[in-house]
Amino acid sequence: MLKTRRLVYFSLFVTLATALGFLEMLLPNPFPLPGVKLGLANLVTLLVLYVYGLKEGLAVSLLRVLFASLLGGTFLSVGFFLSFSGAVLSTLVMAVLIKYVPALSIIGVSMVGAISHNVGQLLTASFLIQTPYLFYYLPVLLLAGLPTGLATGYLARLLLRYLKNYQ
Amino acid sequence: MKKFRLALVIISLGLVLGIGIIFFAQSQERELMREEFLMDTLVSISTYGTDTDFLQEATQKAFLEIRRIADLTNRFPLPSITAAALSDVIRINEMAGIKPVVVDEDVFKMLQLAQEYNRLTEGAFDVTIGPVMDLWGFGREKQKVPTASELQKALALVDSRKLILDQKAHSAFLNKKGMALDLGAVAKGYAVEKAAQVLEKEGVEKALINAGGNIRVLGKKEKWKPWKIGIQDPRTPSALMGILSLEDEAVVTSGDYNRTIQIAGKTYHHLLSSQTGYPVGYNISVTVVTRDAAQADLLSTALFLLEPQQALEFAAKLNKVEVVLVTADKKILCSPGLRGKIELRPGEEYSYD
Amino acid sequence: MTRTDQKLLLVLLLIGLLTFVWSKFYTHPQVSPSQVVIKVEGEIVKILTLQEDAPLQRFTIKGKRGQAIVETKGQKVRMLEAPCPDQICVKQGWIESSRQTIVCVPNEVVIYIDEEASVDATTG
Incomplete structure (x- = not known):
């Protein structure tokens, strides 16, 4: 019974992340900067990391990148590799922080997650385009990651409370 | 503590918003640059906008227009070309002294323009200079300095008044055998202007067309910034003599260093006098700024053929025509209308007021 | 938001600003x-x-x-x-x-x- 329940919840999370990720792809970017997003999909990853753990978090973020790209028709495009690397890096970094830096709340973790998401994308982008120039864009992505990370962090804390209550 | 937290959030959000706005203007617009070799030169068209596909399409149409004008005005038949595809200019030249040739509307307009300026410059500017050009061998494999008698014969064939244009029939006729048109002084500018019109019609608001120094800009570079167009130092090709600030304008330079031929160690340029048949030496270069690239192209040649003072007076009588002129003794003269639009910074060998 | 979060935020903000200023003004000549x-x-x-x-x-x-x-x-x-x-x-x-x-x-x-x-x- 517990296994089934887990599976259902996990699927729900993947669906949610995919939907949010896809929604973000469709909506006009509220930030006039390429590569900067609110990161609603990351929010789900963050929650899963807290509720379950690294394995599930990684699975959710990988699956949602895959599904969102299939839905949006960007599978194996440059954009796909960008969000893929961003998602992987941020999930790993957040997992490490949750495990080894307990002094950080979910908000701090979310901030670092948002930034590492951007950094991961940038790394891949500069590898794909083969120009070091992209790194001059790094500070912008870094600064942009702070408020988006904060926002998703606060949201995540709110949601986590409900989830904890429910469980 | 709560207040501190709130302040932090607000500050960082504000910062990002500010930076976002700074980047907004830069990141939204894209440049599309395409180059093609046309009319014996490199033609580049840069267009700016948010939709690259749209820019691509507009640029293609503009190139098509340039190619069309090039094919109409080409003076030397390509080996591959069929008789039916011969340019209007070749057909007019072949039918010289035989019969009028019905020509394309654009060719007709170019000829009208050329004839008008022939009249205004009292014969100094002449598109029927073809026979003299051929004598020197411009655009051909072999070049030589013509003899006096050869020149005399060729010059007798140079007279734009013997170019008969029939508005009704849209035909052109050189009424003496051996006469030949050379639209080299108009065609490139005309093509650039037509290309600019195509871009404008397509809805492109910001563009730069450069056909080997025949430049036409659409709009401004940025909201508060005009296009910056350098004028090459005529004697030091790597240096700039001055920088022009332009918007929605054209600029063309004719110089004694362009299209030259070498015969027995001496250099001759292609801007030939319709009186003597020799390269004209009053000026080193003439740069003309106007609204219309065709007019700028034609005028840069026409003014080059005049004495400096005469050229400036002539330009002053025309509406919205500005000139930067380098005289044979390396004096730089600017028309008064350029004040505030040009930043001169010539090398030490030049003098200017 | 814990103390550590706040410190982290400040540090990241500082790094971001510094690198931003650096990238804007100091690197151009060597870029x-x-x-x-x-x-x-x-x-x-x-x-x-x-x-x-x-x-x-x-x-x-x-x-x-x-x-x-x-x-x-x-x-x-x-x-x-x-x-x-x-x-x-x-x-x-x-x-x-x-x-x-x-x-x-x-x-x-x-x-x-x-x-x-x-x-x-x-x-x-």
């Missing part, structure tokens, strides 16, 4: 190792990044008419050999600033240096 762009028939066929102390290098380019040889040394570039009759491109010699372009019309080869240019185009 431009000049890039040499070589185009044949309007298509980019090669982009070379040139450092100031780069040694002599040679490349063959296949143009419309035939093979041309391009030579670079430091941040300079020139057309060493070209299969065109007029040899204007070869005679032009070295170019090293973004205002300069080597154009070989017969062979349809263009070589230019790409850096932040002071002018948008040049007439002459």
Whole structure:
């Protein structure tokens, strides 16, 4: 019974992340900067990391990148590799922080997650385009990651409370 | 503590918003640059906008227009070309002294323009200079300095008044055998202007067309910034003599260093006098700024053929025509209308007021 | 938000701002190792990044008419050999600033240096 329940919840999370990720792809970017997003999909990853753990978090973020790209028709495009690397890096970094830096709340973790998401994308982008120039864009992505990370962090804390209550 | 937290959030959000706005203007617009070799030169068209596909399409149409004008005005038949595809200019030249040739509307307009300026410059500017050009061998494999008698014969064939244009029939006729048109002084500018019109019609608001120094800009570079167009130092090709600030304008330079031929160690340029048949030496270069690239192209040649003072007076009588002129003794003269639009910074060998 | 969160936020904000200022103001002079762009028939066929102390290098380019040889040394570039009759491109010699372009019309080869240019185009 517990296994089934887990599976259902996990699927729900993947669906949610995919939907949010896809929604973000469709909506006009509220930030006039390429590569900067609110990161609603990351929010789900963050929650899963807290509720379950690294394995599930990684699975959710990988699956949602895959599904969102299939839905949006960007599978194996440059954009796909960008969000893929961003998602992987941020999930790993957040997992490490949750495990080894307990002094950080979910908000701090979310901030670092948002930034590492951007950094991961940038790394891949500069590898794909083969120009070091992209790194001059790094500070912008870094600064942009702070408020988006904060926002998703606060949201995540709110949601986590409900989830904890429910469980 | 709560207040501190709130302040932090607000500050960082504000910062990002500010930076976002700074980047907004830069990141939204894209440049599309395409180059093609046309009319014996490199033609580049840069267009700016948010939709690259749209820019691509507009640029293609503009190139098509340039190619069309090039094919109409080409003076030397390509080996591959069929008789039916011969340019209007070749057909007019072949039918010289035989019969009028019905020509394309654009060719007709170019000829009208050329004839008008022939009249205004009292014969100094002449598109029927073809026979003299051929004598020197411009655009051909072999070049030589013509003899006096050869020149005399060729010059007798140079007279734009013997170019008969029939508005009704849209035909052109050189009424003496051996006469030949050379639209080299108009065609490139005309093509650039037509290309600019195509871009404008397509809805492109910001563009730069450069056909080997025949430049036409659409709009401004940025909201508060005009296009910056350098004028090459005529004697030091790597240096700039001055920088022009332009918007929605054209600029063309004719110089004694362009299209030259070498015969027995001496250099001759292609801007030939319709009186003597020799390269004209009053000026080193003439740069003309106007609204219309065709007019700028034609005028840069026409003014080059005049004495400096005469050229400036002539330009002053025309509406919205500005000139930067380098005289044979390396004096730089600017028309008064350029004040505030040009930043001169010539090398030490030049003098200017 | 814990104390650690706040400290982290401050540190990240500081790093972001510093790197932003640094990237805006201090790096520009050294940003431009000049890039040499070589185009044949309007298509980019090669982009070379040139450092100031780069040694002599040679490349063959296949143009419309035939093979041309391009030579670079430091941040300079020139057309060493070209299969065109007029040899204007070869005679032009070295170019090293973004205002300069080597154009070989017969062979349809263009070589230019790409850096932040002071002018948008040049007439002459």
